[in-house]
Amino acid sequence: MLSRFLVAVAAMVAVVAASNVLVQFPVDFTLGAVHIGDILTWGAFTYPIAFLVTDLSNRAFGPQKARLVVVAGFCVAVVLSIWLATPRIAIASGTAFLVAQLLDVSIFHRLRDGAWWHAPMFSSLVSSALDTVIFFSLAMAPAFAGIDAAFGMEDSSLAFPAPLLGVGAEVELWQSLALGDFLVKLVMAVLMLAPYKSVRDLVLRRLPATA
Structure with a gap:
């Protein structure tokens, strides 16, 4: 049991670390008139895998230990964000991760006895929406620009106008980025159902008492 728990913690740390690195690299692809980057x-694309790790940890070990996996990921998220980004990004990243993942644990636990896909799907969708709102509000919206100023840094808000998702009406750029981020999370939540089902079946065979 301990070895499997440590594997879950290591997986969460790996996902958080990878996402904090990959968030610095735009997707270099153009679709029609839209530059996806x-x-x-x-x-x-990598961050939503954290919800998969959380849900599988919840299924295998129960909500209490799933929260420990989340806290381990939170600690790594804060350290890496402080190292790789501004204080404002670090605060936004850590806050969004912790609140959204803990919400995911609670929703999943309430739905765990329903159809196999209900718990991972609905917990991930609701938590992803909250994660997006918290992160982009704190990290890029002008309302929280004072966070950077408090640390003697320039405003990192992205409030200048840009077409929504590159093609729609003009909105503040951070709003377009937030919508694009959430749409990817929606797609990934669906795609993660297949690996969740495969690993879940293995968990149920080995740990029937905690399923």
């Missing part, structure tokens, strides 16, 4: 980074 203007609205997405590679980190948007």
Whole structure:
């Protein structure tokens, strides 16, 4: 049991570390008139895997130990964000991760006895929405620009106008980035159902008492 728990912690740490690195690299791809790199980074594709790790930990070990896995990921997220980004990004990243993942644990636990896909799907969707709102509000919206100023740094808000997702009406750039990020999370939540089902079946066979 301990070895499997440590594997879950290591997986969460790996996902958080990879996402904090990959968020610095825009997706270098153009679709028609839209340059995807203007609205997405590679980190948007790896971060949703954290919800998969949380859900599988919840299924295997129960909500209490799943929260410990989340806290381990939170600690890594804060350290890496402080090292790789501004204080404002570090605060936004850590806050969004911790609140969203803990919400995911609670929703999953409430739905765990329903159809196999209900718990991972709905917990990930609701938590992803909250994660996006918290992160982009704290990290890029002008309302929280004072966070950077408190540390003697320039405003890192992205409030200048840009087409929504590169093609729509003009909105503040951070709003377009937030929408693009959330749409990717929606897609990834669906794609993660297949690996969740495969690993879940293995967990149920080996740990029937905690399923």
